[in-house]
Amino acid sequence: MGLFSKDIQTMEDMLLHGLRDIYYAEQQITKALPTMIEQATNRDLAAGLKAHLEETQKQIERLDQVFKKLGEKPSGIDCPAIDGLIKESNETAGEIADKSVLDAAIIANAQAVEHYEIARYGTLIAWAEELGHDDIVRFLTTNLNEEKAANTKLNTVALRKGVNRKAAS
Ligand SMILES: [Fe+2]
Ligand SMILES: [Fe+2]
Secondary structure: OOOOOOOOOOHHHHHHHHHHHHHHHHHHHHHHHHHHHHHOOOHHHHHHHHHHHHHHHHHHHHHHHHHHHOOOOOOOOOOHHHHHHHHHHHHHHHOOOOHHHHHHHHHHHHHHHHHHHHHHHHHHHHHHHHOOOHHHHHHHHHHHHHHHHHHHHHHHHHHOOOHHHHHHO
């Protein structure tokens, strides 16, 4: 291998890279959620985000298990995508004075994060299955299902618990 060889050579490398990416992303999410919880006025929204913060901490523990199963030390790598989503989320929230409008924005921002996670976990599961790493698939699937449930809950809060209606009135 030369000095300028690329870090990702195989699909195994790519899987590991993806796991490090989501590991970093989950950690950034645990740092971003407390501010969103603080800014939320709607009780269902604040409670939902708080529950998902606790879930996220468990998700990181599951990823620790995934690295362990693969014989790798848990570690993250920069994920500019999640950094960008969080940066934009903070910027838009900072521009909004009306509490009801802010709630609708927080939901939209949180859903962008959930969709990112859903995309990533979906891919990681498919790759892990292809590579025969059945022992890590169940951990990743649990995380994926929590992200999907979190997204559905945010939809419910926006549409059926009146956050969007209040923001529009
Ligand atoms: Fe997550
Ligand atoms: Fe999530």
